[in-house]
Structure formats: structure tokens, C-alpha cells
Amino acid sequence: xxxxxxxxxxxxxxxxxxxxxxxxxxxxxxxxxxxxxxxxxxxxxxxxxxxxxxxxxxxxxxxxxxxxxxxxxxxxxxxxxxxxxxxxxxxxxxxxxxxxxxxxxxxxxxxxxxx
Amino acid sequence: xxxxxxxxxxxxxxxxxxxxxxxxxxxxxxxxxxxxxxxxxxxxxxxxxxxxxxxxxxxxxxxxxxxxxxxxxxxxxxxxxxxxxxxxxxxxxxxxxxxxxxxxxxxxxxx
Numbered sequence: 001x002x003x004x005x006x007x008x009x010x011x012x013x014x015x016x017x018x019x020x021x022x023x024x025x026x027x028x029x030x031x032x033x034x035x036x037x038x039x040x041x042x043x044x045x046x047x048x049x050x051x052x053x054x055x056x057x058x059x060x061x062x063x064x065x066x067x068x069x070x071x072x073x074x075x076x077x078x079x080x081x082x083x084x085x086x087x088x089x090x091x092x093x094x095x096x097x098x099x100x101x102x103x104x105x106x107x108x109x110x111x112x113x114x115x
Numbered sequence: 116x117x118x119x120x121x122x123x124x125x126x127x128x129x130x131x132x133x134x135x136x137x138x139x140x141x142x143x144x145x146x147x148x149x150x151x152x153x154x155x156x157x158x159x160x161x162x163x164x165x166x167x168x169x170x171x172x173x174x175x176x177x178x179x180x181x182x183x184x185x186x187x188x189x190x191x192x193x194x195x196x197x198x199x200x201x202x203x204x205x206x207x208x209x210x211x212x213x214x215x216x217x218x219x220x221x222x223x224x225x226x
Contacts, residue, residue: 033213042218043159043203056213091158095212102147102212106158 002027004094004107005074012113019079019086021110025094032075033093033104034067043091049075079112087114118142119206121217129225134191136220138204141185147207148180148187149214152200159203163189194224 005024013019025032034046045059049069060067064082069075079086089111093104120139128134136150147166151159165171165178165187177190187206191198201219208215 031212035214035216043205043214043216045213045215048213056211059213102207102214103149103161103164104214105161106151109158 004092004105006090006092006107006110008110009108010111010113012115013082014115015083016081019082019112021077021079021090021092021112023075023077023092023094023107025075025092026105028096029094029105030097031095031102032069033095034075034077035091035093035106037089037091037109039088046077082112082114084114087112117217118208118215119204119217121202121204121220123218124221125223126220127223127225128194130194130196132194132224134194134198134222134224136189136191136202136204136222138187138189138217139185140187140204140206140215142206142208142215143182143185144209145182145185145206146209148178149205149207150176150178150187150189151203151205151216152198153203153219154200191222194222196224196226198222199224 035043047060047067048056064080066078089109091109092107095104150163153159163178165180171178175192179188203219204217205214
């Protein structure tokens with residue numbers, strides 16, 4: 001019974017490069033959430049997606065960040081022109097379809113380091 | 116005022132004791148409340164969810180919710196050194212599916 005899968009687990013980028021983080025939700029889950037955890041800080045919501053739709057991106061920085069959850073394949077969080085302040089752990093979570101109480105299950109995270 | 120507040124700790128308890136973790140929230144319309152455990156360098160792990168006023172027990176864990184006081188707590192009975200971790204309180208706000216997290220309480224269980 002596979003849980004949420006994320007890759008890569010660790011990603012090193014130089015300033016100005018692009019970072020692509022991938023997330024495959026629990027089988028049967030149609031809701032995906034991305035959270036960011038800066039060093040020594042709490043988890044902050046970034047974006048909530050369903051298949052082919054961004055539902056809530058209120059926590060997403062306005063520039064350089066984008067997310068998608070295509071009909072086929074994993075959800076992608078893309079960070080363009082990374083800066084040192086983007087260094088953080090990025091967690092993806094998934095939850096079952098509508099009607100549930102929205103229990104969210106987290107993947108192992110991608111730890112991004114920007115040099 | 117932060118949306119979800121927790122005492123950062125560390126909360127230190129001896130092995131076998133009861134650990135009591137507290138959380139307050141500001142959105143009075145919130146309906147769903149969760150406790151996650153996070154070991155250092157790992158991802159959050161859901162340990163309890165609660166939706167109605169009162170107590171909910173699951174093994175050594177008891178979650179307590181008081182919506183009138185906007186207060187949720189987690190009790191860990193017979194604490195073990197393996198319970199040493201950061202405990203995150205999360206709240207699903209009115210009309211949203213995103214979770215708002217507190218900054219976490221670090222629990223240390225002393226052998």
C-alpha cells in the first residue's frame with residue numbers, strides 16, 4: 001500500500017537554476033497539497049490542486065513558483081531562478097476525494113538546497 | 116495573533132508520565148483538527164484527528180477538543196523515549212481544505 005511518493009528526496013541547485021519537485025499521491029486520492037518548511041520554522045501551505053485544476057494557491061509566492069497536477073502523472077512544483085531563500089523542505093500531502101474530513105497524509109519531502 | 120498557537124517547548128517529561136500538549140486557534144468556524152508527529156529530518160505523520168467536542172482516544176493518545184474555548188489538546192499516556200519528537204497541531208479553517216499549522220511543541224521523554 002504505497003503512500004505519498006516524492007522525488008527527488010534531495011535536490012541541490014545553484015542560484016538562478018530551476019527546481020522541479022514531483023509528487024505522486026496515495027492511490028485513490030485526488031487532492032494534492034504542497035507545503036514548505038523553512039529551517040527551524042513551521043509548515044506553511046503553498047497550493048492545493050485537484051486533477052488539472054489549481055483550487056487554492058493563496059500560499060504560493062507570486063513570482064517564480066508554479067504548480068500543476070496533470071490528468072496523467074505526478075504533481076509538479078516548479079521553482080524558477082532559485083534563490084538561497086528557497087532552501088527548505090517541500091512536502092506534498094494528499095487526501096481522499098470530497099466527503100472526507102480531509103485527513104492529509106504527507107510524503108517524505110524534498111529537501112532543496114540552493115548554493 | 117497567530118492563527119494556530121502552540122508552546123514551542125521543549126516539554127520534558129519522565130518515561131511513563133503523561134505528556135500534555137496544547138493548541139489554540141483563532142478561526143471560530145474551524146471544523147477539523149489534527150495532530151501530527153514529526154521526528155527531526157522526517158515528514159509529519161498523522162497521529163490523531165478530531166472533529167467533535169470532547170475526547171477521542173486511540174491507544175496511548177487522547178485528543179481533546181473544546182470549540183467554545185477554541186482549544187485542542189493531545190495527551191500521551193505512558194510516555195516513551197520514542198515519543199520524543201515535535202508535535203504539530205493543524206487546523207482546517209472555514210471553507211478551506213488547506214491546513215494551518217502551529218509552530219510545534221518539542222517533546223522530550225527522559226528515560
